[in-house]
């Protein structure tokens with residue numbers, strides 16, 4: 001089994017539905033900050049039909065063993081959405097009210113936690129966000145979500161506000177702002 005990171009596609013709706021169904025209630029709650037049932041048609045449209053500029057999303061796709069070492073069009077063809085499984089999804093979405101600022105969200109399959117996938121996905125969307133002109137990345141994390149706090153802080157995010165149930169973490173992506 002191998003993992004590869006790639007941009008989400010509109011054809012990932014079935015895979016994303018399966019991925020979401022397998023998440024524990026706690027993982028869903030940490031991601032959406034609310035109890036979250038199955039993804040609706042409009043959720044799936046929003047989450048998969050992204051423009052790749054203001055809304056960027058990366059998935060970690062589990063490729064079957066026979067594709068180990070195979071990349072490019074062959075993997076794209078054989079690892080078609082109906083057979084591929086997802087292990088994690090990260091996104092960065094521009095804030096229309098604060099130009100240059102964008103919100104990051106991340107979720108990793110429960111059985112894959114603690115192996116560095118979350119960090120890899122976040123670094124991937126931050127890099128793409130930077131290329132699209134994002135100057136400040138923001139993450140909203142529940143104050144008792146210690147793994148996510150360690151993860152974001154380990155990647156350079158710092159707490160901006162939040163003494164309530166949700167903490168806001170920020171990370172300047174612009175080198176001038178970070179200095």
Ligand SMILES: CC(C)(COP(=O)(O)OP(=O)(O)OC[C@H]1O[C@@H](n2cnc3c(N)ncnc32)[C@H](O)[C@@H]1OP(=O)(O)O)[C@@H](O)C(=O)NCCC(=O)NCCS
Pocket residue numbers: 026027028030031104105106107108109112113114115116117118119120140141142145147148150151153154155
């Ligand atoms: C938060 C979440 C995405 C983490 O995913 P993950 O794949 O387990 O994350 P990683 O393995 O990359 O990182 C977690 C661990 O590595 C550490 N780590 C990763 N990158 C690091 C870095 N650059 N520096 C220091 N520590 C780092 C973290 O401190 C953490 O340590 P732990 O194993 O002691 O908990 C996952 O638990 C999840 O899906 N949670 C539910 C959704 C959620 O909470 N989302 C956040 C709000 S949007």
